[in-house]
Amino acid sequence: MSAAxxxxxxxxxxxxxxxxxxxxxxxxxxxxxxxxxxxGVPEVVARxxxxxxxxxxxxxxxxxxxxxxxxxxxxGRGLQATVPVAALFFGVWQTWTVVSLSISExxxxxxxxxxxxPIPPAQVFGHGLAAxxxxxxxxxxxxxxxxxxxxxxxVARPGAWLLLFALVLVAFVATTVALVALLQELxxxxxxxxxxxELLVAAVYVGVAGILAWTAGHxxxxxxxxxxxxxxxxxxxxAALAEGAAVELYASRALAALPWIAALVxxxxxxxxxxxxxxxxxxxxxxxxxxxxxxxxxGGWPLPGRLGxxxxxxxxxxxxxxxxxxxxxxxxxxxxLVAWKVLPRLPPGTGEIVHALPVLGFALYAHMAAQIFWxxxxxxxxxxxxxxxxxxxxxxxxxxxKNLAAYALSAALFAAAATxxxxxxxxxxxxxxxxxxxxxxxxxxxxxxxxxxxxVLNPRAAASTVQRGxxxxxxxxxxxxxxxxxxxxxxxxxxxxxxxxxxxxLLVLGWAALGLAGAIVYRLALPFAARLLxxxxxxxxxxxxxxxD
Amino acid sequence: xxxAIETEGLTRLFDGxxxxxxLALSVPEGAFYGFxxxxxxxxxxxxxxxxxxxxxxxxxxxxxxTDLAHDPLSVKRRVGVVPDGLAxxxxxxxxxxxxxxxxxxxxxxxxxxxxxxxxxxALELADDAGKLVSEYSHGMRKKLALGCALIHGxxxxxxxxxxxxxxxxxxxxxxxxxxxxxxxxxxxxxxxSHVLEVVExxxxxxGIIREGRLAAQGTLAEVxxxxxxxxxxxxxxxxxxxxxxxxxxLGEGT
Numbered sequence: 001m002s003a004a005x006x007x008x009x010x011x012x013x014x015x016x017x018x019x020x021x022x023x024x025x026x027x028x029x030x031x032x033x034x035x036x037x038x039x040g041v042p043e044v045v046a047r048x049x050x051x052x053x054x055x056x057x058x059x060x061x062x063x064x065x066x067x068x069x070x071x072x073x074x075x076g077r078g079l080q081a082t083v084p085v086a087a088l089f090f091g092v093w094q095t096w097t098v099v100s101l102s103i104s105e106x107x108x109x110x111x112x113x114x115x116x117x118p119i120p121p122a123q124v125f126g127h128g129l130a131a132x133x134x135x136x137x138x139x140x141x142x143x144x145x146x147x148x149x150x151x152x153x154x155v156a157r158p159g160a161w162l163l164l165f166a167l168v169l170v171a172f173v174a175t176t177v178a179l180v181a182l183l184q185e186l187x188x189x190x191x192x193x194x195x196x197x198e199l200l201v202a203a204v205y206v207g208v209a210g211i212l213a214w215t216a217g218h219x220x221x222x223x224x225x226x227x228x229x230x231x232x233x234x235x236x237x238x239a240a241l242a243e244g245a246a247v248e249l250y251a252s253r254a255l256a257a258l259p260w261i262a263a264l265v266x267x268x269x270x271x272x273x274x275x276x277x278x279x280x281x282x283x284x285x286x287x288x289x290x291x292x293x294x295x296x297x298x299g300g301w302p303l304p305g306r307l308g309x310x311x312x313x314x315x316x317x318x319x320x321x322x323x324x325x326x327x328x329x330x331x332x333x334x335x336x337l338v339a340w341k342v343l344p345r346l347p348p349g350t351g352e353i354v355h356a357l358p359v360l361g362f363a364l365y366a367h368m369a370a371q372i373f374w375x376x377x378x379x380x381x382x383x384x385x386x387x388x389x390x391x392x393x394x395x396x397x398x399x400x401x402k403n404l405a406a407y408a409l410s411a412a413l414f415a416a417a418a419t420x421x422x423x424x425x426x427x428x429x430x431x432x433x434x435x436x437x438x439x440x441x442x443x444x445x446x447x448x449x450x451x452x453x454x455x456v457l458n459p460r461a462a463a464s465t466v467q468r469g470x471x472x473x474x475x476x477x478x479x480x481x482x483x484x485x486x487x488x489x490x491x492x493x494x495x496x497x498x499x500x501x502x503x504x505x506l507l508v509l510g511w512a513a514l515g516l517a518g519a520i521v522y523r524l525a526l527p528f529a530a531r532l533l534x535x536x537x538x539x540x541x542x543x544x545x546x547x548x549d
Numbered sequence: 550x551x552x553a554i555e556t557e558g559l560t561r562l563f564d565g566x567x568x569x570x571x572l573a574l575s576v577p578e579g580a581f582y583g584f585x586x587x588x589x590x591x592x593x594x595x596x597x598x599x600x601x602x603x604x605x606x607x608x609x610x611x612x613x614x615t616d617l618a619h620d621p622l623s624v625k626r627r628v629g630v631v632p633d634g635l636a637x638x639x640x641x642x643x644x645x646x647x648x649x650x651x652x653x654x655x656x657x658x659x660x661x662x663x664x665x666x667x668x669x670x671a672l673e674l675a676d677d678a679g680k681l682v683s684e685y686s687h688g689m690r691k692k693l694a695l696g697c698a699l700i701h702g703x704x705x706x707x708x709x710x711x712x713x714x715x716x717x718x719x720x721x722x723x724x725x726x727x728x729x730x731x732x733x734x735x736x737x738x739x740x741x742s743h744v745l746e747v748v749e750x751x752x753x754x755x756g757i758i759r760e761g762r763l764a765a766q767g768t769l770a771e772v773x774x775x776x777x778x779x780x781x782x783x784x785x786x787x788x789x790x791x792x793x794x795x796x797x798x799l800g801e802g803t
Contacts, residue, residue: 300648300658309652313638313645320640384638387697389602391653392625537602545634 046474047137054137055144062148069152077251085246088149092142093176093239099138100180121283125276129177143173153250161254168245168261175238175268182275187322189278237267306393310401317380318373318405323471327369327413335362335417339425353495353504356432358425359418363440364491366414367447368484372462372471373406374451375480378544379462379471385544389537396530402455403448414440435507442515443487445522450483452529456536459543490514552611553578553705553737554599559608561594568594570761572608576739576754581731583752583769584741585778587786591761592741593633596707599739600630613704626654629698633709635690636697639683643674646682647696654701661700668696673722688719695723699730706730708740712747720744724751749778759786 068084075081133139146169154162233240245260301312318324338358346354367374377399378385388398418436422428428436454476462471472480494510497503533540554576561569569591576582586592597603599610601621610617612624630636638646644665651661669675672692677685685693691711698706708727712720728751730736742748748755755772757765764785765772773781 300645300662302658306653306655309649309658313641313649316645317638317640380640382637382639383635384641386632386634386636387638387650387653390600390625390630390632390636391650392622392655393653 046478049478050137050474051140054141058141058144059148061141062144062151065145065148066152066155069149070156071152073153073156073250081250082243082247085250086243088146089172089239089243089246090233090236092145093172093236096138096142096176097180097183097236100132100136100184121280122276125279126272129181129272132181133173133177139177146173157252161249161252164254164257164261165246165249168242168249168257168264171261171264171268172238172242175241175264175271178268178271178275179238182271182278185275185278185282187326189282238264241267307397307401310393310397311404314401314405315408318409321373321380323372324370324409327409328416331362331366331369331413332416332420336420336424339421339423343425351499351502352429352432353499353502353507356428356435356504359421359428359432359436360439362417362421363414363436364443364484364488366410366417366440367443368480369413370406370410371447371451371480371484373409374403374448375454375476376458376460376462376472377402377406377452377455378459378540381544382461383545385541388533389541394530395533396526399452399455399526399529399533403452406451407444407448410444411440429504431504431508435504435511438508438511438515439491442511442518443491445515445518446487446490447483449518449522449525449529450487451480452525453532454479454483456529456533456540459540461544551578551614552576553580553613554582554739555611556599557609559595559598559610560606561591561598561603562606567761569598569605569758572758572761572763574756574763575766576737576756578737579731579734580754581727581738581752582740582754582756583748584739584756584758585745585748585782586741586758590758590786592758593709594761595758596630596632596709596739596741600628600707601625626701627703628705628707629701629703630707631691631694631698631709631711635694637682637690637694640681642679642681643685643689643693644669644678646693647700650697651700656701664700665696668700671726672696688715691715692719692723695726704736706736706738708738708742710741710743712742712744720747727751745779745782749773757782757785 065088068088072081072084133143150162150166150169153165241260241264245257245264248254248257248260301308301315303309303312335358342358343355372379388395414436418433458473458476458479460471460473460476491511491514494507494514497510498506552575554574556572556574559569559572559574560567572591572595574595584592584595594603598605599612599617601617601624604618613627615623617624638649641649647665647668648658648661651664652658656664666675666678669678672695674689674692674696677689682690682693691714695708695711698708706727711723711727715723724747727738727740731738731753740748740752749769752769755765755767755769755778756763757772765781769778772778776784
């Protein structure tokens, strides 16, 4: 072998550029291998489609941001200059954070897996952050938008100040990405302990109820509370600091902008450092937190037969997923907020149907929120998926149990959101309640019947994290959009008739009829999906029980 | 002699290539049968066919007197399987895993719970019964998978590499449990393993598969003769490797 005695010379220094290149290559190869599997081509198409949508949309919004920025720089001072700046930074920060925490494809890099290699973990973490920026179509959209703002400012007033403005934008992006990573680490830690999750859910409910009780009958109290809440803007410190710097720069006060820029850079560095330390601590704990569940064979849910046991397993899987907790945390307060802020602003004279729309909307949204569980029903099984083919249960029963568990979660979300909306916005007429229930129950069999085919045809090993990107492939996401849009389109037909004739009861009848048809379709489709599941045993197990992702 | 497993001309092709070809197994009831072969010889494919996971391209398999092609569900009810990659739900606790597994085989919840507790004790997992499986070590997972395969009281147990990747203490514990079950006449065991020293100590019957074909089969004494099982295995499957080429740079430091 010609390499004799070359061992020392052949090794790159730990964490050097060569090691980082190898890391990047490894991730690239893993991605390629995933895309080369059966079903990979449609996934490539889905990814490309996301970019095809994100880039033109980003360019269009960049033009708008450019115009706004141009005018603000020309005006220089006052509200007309500061409002567009605040809107730009807070808008981008808010959407970036929300989307990254819920939808984005940011593929969390498992630090634990790389601790074995002689690469400084900080570099692995940094690589993960950079990859999350480079590989995310949504990030491309926001970066284009910020570039548009920069372009507008450059045209309005060319000069050296633009270097500082570019630094502000880069530091803003870096700090936002770092803050997203920090929030993900914090959420992961918080949601790991079951007891902590339960306490958190309880605290949010008690908090919302307390605020509502306190403000009831005191019209000024809420306003005072909101004025006090202005300080909360500092929670979005990347946006607040970037706004401070940009306002000064737009007003040609470069010196006054320097402390803001320094604070922004320092905040970014501190955020990255804290996020990294938390990630490293988690990785070195080996998962840590060791959640516990039933410790004896006794107990369990008193449900009869095999289907009962199947449902218990599925329901426990859903309930132990952090997304379920997060949804139960977020949706009811959000529904209360909509009822509180939106309903009073509806013009007088709008019909009862329009007033009922928020609750009806939550009936549909509850299914969308739970879609990871009906579009990738096998995603969390790992080796457990083999059980379905070893034990004497029918594949149709397996799918039915999964569907029932996903429906139960969706129903719980809907019930909680509707209760919160009614508690704040006042009671709904009985037809509206019936219609909401008919919509929620009626659309379910359509979604679940179609979702079963997506789950079987395009399964993906999913992580128990709050990111949707980790739970659904882009192709399944796209399929979900098509399924929900199609079903929503069909269920919109009764709305047209009901509004035209001002006959709300038509909604109940129409949705109940569509639901009945859905139940028949579901019953007919289930055996097909079950046969497909039996036929696709090997690719499904390869996808969910394989370890190469 | 009643046979727990009997196959005739069992063949499975993948893309025209035979993974298993013309297999004629005879596994007597109450036997502890070691099914040996090098990597890629067709052991796992055979187990998949015998447990109804994979349809044979041709041939016939009778398991516990039932033709697999005609009534796979009846066979599944009476056999337990520890597959190569294990079959465990990571987000259930060990206790939940066993109980729900039992219920899936048709046990009443209370009975499944009672058996789960007994198995947790027997497998020395009682202290970790409340942990999620994702927190289990590899050895604990193997034990739990064995518990899942036993909870419904199968008459035939398929174990694919049960000793792979676990320490000597765990191997010893599992080995004793399996030997005890066979000695009591409670079940037949069909096992694949690369740990020949352990296999030699516990099996009563041996089958050796090479490139998809059965190369030897019989009682341990018949197959082994005067040699050790390892010697017979190497002779049967062939050890054609010569000197290890290259690697001269190893040991010269970095």
